[in-house]
Amino acid sequence: xxxxxxxxxxxxxxxxxxxxxxxxxxxxxxxxxxxxxxxxxxxxxxxxxxxxxxxxxxxxxxxxxxxxxxxxxxxxxxxxxxxxxxxxxxxxxxxxxxxxxxxxxxxxxxxxxxxxxxxxxxxxxxxxxxxxxxxxxxxxxxxxxxxxxxxxxxxxxxxxxxxxxxxxxxxxxxxxxxxxxxxxxxxxxxxxxxxxxxxxxxxxxxxxxxxxxxxxxxxxxxxxxxxxxxxxxxxxxxxxxxxxxxxxxxxxxxxxxxxxxxxxxxx
Amino acid sequence: xxxxxxxxxxxxxxxxxxxxxxxxxxxxxxxxxxxxxxxxxxxxxxxxxxxxxxxxxxxxxxxxxxxxxxxxxxxxxxxxxxxxxxxxxxxxxxxxxxxxxxxxxxxxxxxxxxxxxxxxxxxxxxxxxxxxxxxxxxxxxxxxxxxxxxxxxxxxxxxxxxxxxxxx
Numbered sequence: 016x017x018x019x020x021x022x023x024x025x026x027x028x029x030x031x032x033x034x035x036x037x038x039x040x041x042x043x044x045x046x047x048x049x050x051x052x053x054x055x056x057x058x059x060x061x062x063x064x065x066x067x068x069x070x071x072x073x074x075x076x077x078x079x080x081x082x083x084x085x086x087x088x089x090x091x092x093x094x095x096x097x098x099x100x101x102x103x104x105x106x107x108x109x110x111x112x113x114x115x116x117x118x119x120x121x122x123x124x125x126x127x128x129x130x131x132x133x134x135x136x137x138x139x140x141x142x143x144x145x146x147x148x149x150x151x152x153x154x155x156x157x158x159x160x161x162x163x164x165x166x167x168x169x170x171x172x173x174x175x176x177x178x179x180x181x182x183x184x185x186x187x188x189x190x191x192x193x194x195x196x197x198x199x200x201x202x203x204x205x206x207x208x209x210x211x212x213x214x215x216x217x218x219x220x221x222x223x224x225x226x227x228x229x230x231x232x233x234x235x236x237x238x239x240x241x242x243x244x245x246x247x248x249x250x251x252x253x254x255x256x257x258x259x260x261x262x263x264x265x266x267x268x269x270x271x272x273x274x275x276x277x278x279x280x281x282x
Numbered sequence: 283x284x285x286x287x288x289x290x291x292x293x294x295x296x297x298x299x300x301x302x303x304x305x306x307x308x309x310x311x312x313x314x315x316x317x318x319x320x321x322x323x324x325x326x327x328x329x330x331x332x333x334x335x336x337x338x339x340x341x342x343x344x345x346x347x348x349x350x351x352x353x354x355x356x357x358x359x360x361x362x363x364x365x366x367x368x369x370x371x372x373x374x375x376x377x378x379x380x381x382x383x384x385x386x387x388x389x390x391x392x393x394x395x396x397x398x399x400x401x402x403x404x405x406x407x408x409x410x411x412x413x414x415x416x417x418x419x420x421x422x423x424x425x426x427x428x429x430x431x432x433x434x435x436x437x438x439x440x441x442x443x444x445x446x447x448x449x450x
Contacts, residue, residue: 021422025407025418025422028400028406028407029404029406031404032404059428059432060401062376062377063377063382063401063402063428063431063432063435064401064402064404065377066377066378066379066382066435067300067304067379067382067402069379070300070379070382071296071297071300072296073296073300074296075295075296075299075300075317076299078314079295079299079314079317080295082314082318083291083295083317083318083321084288084291084292086318086321086322087287087288087291087321087322087325090322090325090326091288091325178292179288179292180287180288180291180292181288204285204286204289205288205289205292224286224288224289225286226286226329258286
C-alpha cells in the first residue's frame with residue numbers, strides 16, 4: 016500500500032539518521048523518490064537546519080551568560096560556600112620554575128585527586144609525557160579567550176561567575192598580587208585557575224568543581240613527577256571544600272603554600 | 283564521566299539561548315528569563331537525578347517544559363490548528379538566519395514549539411509528541427506551520443533590478 020506524504024516524512028525523520036531498511040523505510044523512500052512535494056520539503060528542511068545551525072554557534076550575549084551563571088552560583092552557594100578565604104599569612108619566596116612545570120604539577124595532583132586512572136603517575140614521568148596529557152588545556156589556552164588579566168578581585172570574581180558559575184573571591188593576602196584568572200580544563204572538567212605573583216614568583220590556585228567531593232584538609236603533594244637534580248619541582252598543596260577540589264601550586268615554598276591553604280580552608 | 287551542572291550549562295547555554303529566542307519569537311528579555319528559569323530549576327533536578335544518557339536533550343526538554351508552562355491554558359493543539367498555516371508553495375531564495383526568530387512570531391506558540399523540537403532540534407515525532415503532550419497526528423498538524431515559517435524567513439533572491447548591472 017503506497018504511503019502518503021505525512022507518513023513518509025515521519026518514517027524518514029530525521030532524514031540524516033541512519034536506519035535499517037525495513038519495509039516502512041523502503042516504502043517511504045519509494046514515495047519520496049516519486050513525490051516532488053516531499054523532495055522540496057526535505058530540500059527546505061536542509062535550508063532551515065543549516066540556518067539554525069549557524070545561529071546556534073553564536074555565543075549568547077555576555078549579559079545573559081553572567082546572569083545565568085550568577086544565578087547558578089547563588090543556587091549552589093545555598094548549599095555551600097565556595098568563596099576562597101582571605102588574609103592568610105605567607106612567608107618568603109624561593110624557587111623559580113618554568114610555567115609548564117607549575118601547570119603540569121598542578122594538573123598531575125588534581126587528576127589524582129579527581130580519581131583519574133592516570134597510570135603514568137605510578138611510574139617515572141617526564142615533562143613531555145605530562146605535556147601530552149594536558150594538551151587539551153594547552154590548546155584551549157592557546158586559542159581560547161577564557162581568561163582575564165586583572166588585579167581587581169571584583170573583576171576576576173565576575174569573570175569566574177560568568178564563565179564557570181563559581182562564586183569565588185580571589186585571595187587577598189599581603190604581598191600576593193592578583194594577576195588574573197583562566198578557565199582550565201582538566202580531565203574533561205572545567206575549573207578556575209587564579210594566578211598570583213609574589214616577589215616575581217608565580218602562585219596558582221586551582222579550583223575544580225566536583226559533585227560529591229568531601230571536605231579534605233590541606234596536605235603537601237607527594238606524587239610530583241621525577242625531575243633531574245637541576246630541575247626544581249614546584250610546591251603543591253591540595254585540599255577539598257564541599258564540591259570543589261583545590262590546589263595551590265607555586266614557585267614559593269611548600270610551607271608557605273600550606274599556610275595559605277590552611278587559612279583559606281579554615282574559614 | 284559525570285559532569286557538574288555548570289559544565290553542562292556552559293556547553294549548552296549558547297544553543298539553549300537560541301532555542302529560547304526562537305520559542306519567544308525573538309523577544310530577548312523573555313528568552314533570557316525563560317533560559318534563566320529553565321537552568322535554575324534544572325540545576326536542582328540535575329543534582330537529584332542527573333541529566334540521563336543525553337543531558338543536552340534533557341536540557342532542551344526542560345526548556346520546552348518551562349516554555350509550555352508559560353503558555354495560556356487555552357493555547358493548546360486545537361487553538362494552534364484553528365490558525366491557518368500558509369499553503370505550501372515553491373519557495374525561492376535562501377533562509378536568512380537573522381530572520382528566523384522574528385519569523386517564528388508568525389507561528390502559533392505550540393506550533394513554534396513543535397517546529398523547534400522536530401525541524402530544528404531533530405527530535406523524533408514520538409519524542410516531540412511526548413514533550414508537547416500531544417499525539418502524533420496533532421504534532422503533524424502543528425508541523426504544517428513550517429510553511430508559514432519558511433515563507434517568513436526567505437531572503438529575496440538578488441537579481442537584476444536596474445541598479446546592479448553596472449555601466450553600459
